[in-house]
Amino acid sequence: MGYYQTSFYALLAVCAGLLASQPTRRNELKKQADPRKVVSRDDKHPEADWYKVYGLVMGADWVQGPYLYSLYRDEHGLSERLVSTLFATGFLSGAISAYFIGALADKHGRKAVCMVFCLLYAMSSFFTVIPTVPMLFLGRVLGGISTSILFSVFDSWMVTNFRERKLVENGCDLSRTYATTSIVNSLSAIVSGVVSEWLVRVTGTRKAPFLLSAGLLWCALQIIWAHWVENYGNKPAESSESSKKSDLWSTLKQPSILALGFASTMFEGSMYLFVFFWTPTIKSVQKSTGELPYGYIFSSFMASSMAAALIFNIVMQKRPFKYSRLLVGILLAANFCFVKLAGPKTEDATFWLFCLFEACVGMYWPCTGYLKGHLVEDDIRAKVYSILRIPLNIFVVVALAVVGDSKHFTKVFSACSMLLTASFCVVWAASLKENMP
Numbered sequence: 001m002g003y004y005q006t007s008f009y010a011l012l013a014v015c016a017g018l019l020a021s022q023p024t025r026r027n028e029l030k031k032q033a034d035p036r037k038v039v040s041r042d043d044k045h046p047e048a049d050w051y052k053v054y055g056l057v058m059g060a061d062w063v064q065g066p067y068l069y070s071l072y073r074d075e076h077g078l079s080e081r082l083v084s085t086l087f088a089t090g091f092l093s094g095a096i097s098a099y100f101i102g103a104l105a106d107k108h109g110r111k112a113v114c115m116v117f118c119l120l121y122a123m124s125s126f127f128t129v130i131p132t133v134p135m136l137f138l139g140r141v142l143g144g145i146s147t148s149i150l151f152s153v154f155d156s157w158m159v160t161n162f163r164e165r166k167l168v169e170n171g172c173d174l175s176r177t178y179a180t181t182s183i184v185n186s187l188s189a190i191v192s193g194v195v196s197e198w199l200v201r202v203t204g205t206r207k208a209p210f211l212l213s214a215g216l217l218w219c220a221l222q223i224i225w226a227h228w229v230e231n232y233g234n235k236p237a238e239s240s241e242s243s244k245k246s247d248l249w250s251t252l253k254q255p256s257i258l259a260l261g262f263a264s265t266m267f268e269g270s271m272y273l274f275v276f277f278w279t280p281t282i283k284s285v286q287k288s289t290g291e292l293p294y295g296y297i298f299s300s301f302m303a304s305s306m307a308a309a310l311i312f313n314i315v316m317q318k319r320p321f322k323y324s325r326l327l328v329g330i331l332l333a334a335n336f337c338f339v340k341l342a343g344p345k346t347e348d349a350t351f352w353l354f355c356l357f358e359a360c361v362g363m364y365w366p367c368t369g370y371l372k373g374h375l376v377e378d379d380i381r382a383k384v385y386s387i388l389r390i391p392l393n394i395f396v397v398v399a400l401a402v403v404g405d406s407k408h409f410t411k412v413f414s415a416c417s418m419l420l421t422a423s424f425c426v427v428w429a430a431s432l433k434e435n436m437p
Helices: 001-021 025-032 048-062 065-075 080-107 109-127 133-150 151-166 174-204 209-228 241-252 255-284 293-317 323-341 348-374 378-403 408-435
Strands: none
Touching: 001 293, 001 348, 025 080, 025 174, 048 109, 048 133, 048 151, 048 174, 048 209, 048 323, 065 080, 065 109, 065 133, 065 174, 065 209, 065 255, 065 293, 065 323, 080 133, 080 255, 080 378, 109 133, 109 209, 109 255, 133 151, 133 378, 151 174, 151 348, 151 378, 174 293, 241 323, 241 378, 255 293, 255 323, 255 348, 255 378, 255 408, 323 348, 323 408, 348 378
16 A cells, blocks of 8 residues: 555544544534434434535535546646636636626525536536537636535525524534534545546546536435525515615625635635645655556545544534634644745655645634624625635636746745735734624
8 A cells, every 4th residue: 555545544544533522413402401302313414405415516526626637738638828727717707707696696596506506517527528628618617607606605505594494403503514514525525536536547537527526416406406495685675775785895894804805815715726736746746656646645635624624623612712713823824834835845745734734724614614604694695705706716817827837836835825924914903803703
């Protein structure tokens, strides 16, 4: 067994140990001592359908992850510059469509837009395997729109559903829901990494994971259609157009929201650049001969992310400190990773620094999800979430345009460390000025 395989299984063992110590809804109901709400092992978890769908849609996204770059470069034979342009096109389409997606979801229903996502992303997967430039660009455009939906509307549906159904009275906790969602995401990514590598090895083509992705999206569509309940933002009868715009603007100009938006742009922008650069970075310091096991390396990153989400769930169950303070710590740790990655490094050090950054990602998602869940009103949630993604998409487009190709990863990592330092300062200042959760 190779080094990366051993590391992956060791990280899985850590996850298994942490999983055994997780707080549960059953234990929460016991603490509430409500005899009317005794949970048996046969009872369906009230958020089970959310976790199923999220696992499927993230699996559809992650199964493509290890092979998107290599499909473009090695199988389609595209130039480095064209690959960079394709990635930038996806983020640009996400930036342009973001506001309209949020507005449509709040007005016409978040469940409906989530179903549209399944269809659009499946079409994107099909176009990605067609080796003609126009189809590849169309696939990236649809992929960008789909990503905007995935990271704004799904979240909006979940939080509003949590509150409308008063799930806190059923032993649920929004912080634990976000942490479990992050765990499901990491687990989907781990399985996807292994499955995608197996598929490529068996079929001999990097197109296979993209076809599997379309199948997973079809399964998610069926569950959403059959089991999700629709929810909306403001209804026309409830408020005028001017008051809705006023509420939106007053929310967006709050220092806490501005700080969270800035931190999200810097952190997630660094994360997307990491996705683009991790493969060439680890290849540049490779000591061994032969092809690197990208599936196992990718799955190790996700196991690190899952372990961090499990730790988050255990620690934040008792609320020992504010979520805003935890976010500051996450940004500092991520900054440390990029500072080290920008300097001289070995193959082993690069791998574990990437794992540490993914651990930061594993804590970042439930932490910021909880903060946004408490700071943003349900009526305009999808709009706000979508708008907060616009600067992120623009950031990545500009970064990819400036960098051009994957040879300048050292400069990129240096820039990411400086931007993360700025975001940590902004969040810290906002948490001192406002009473952030």
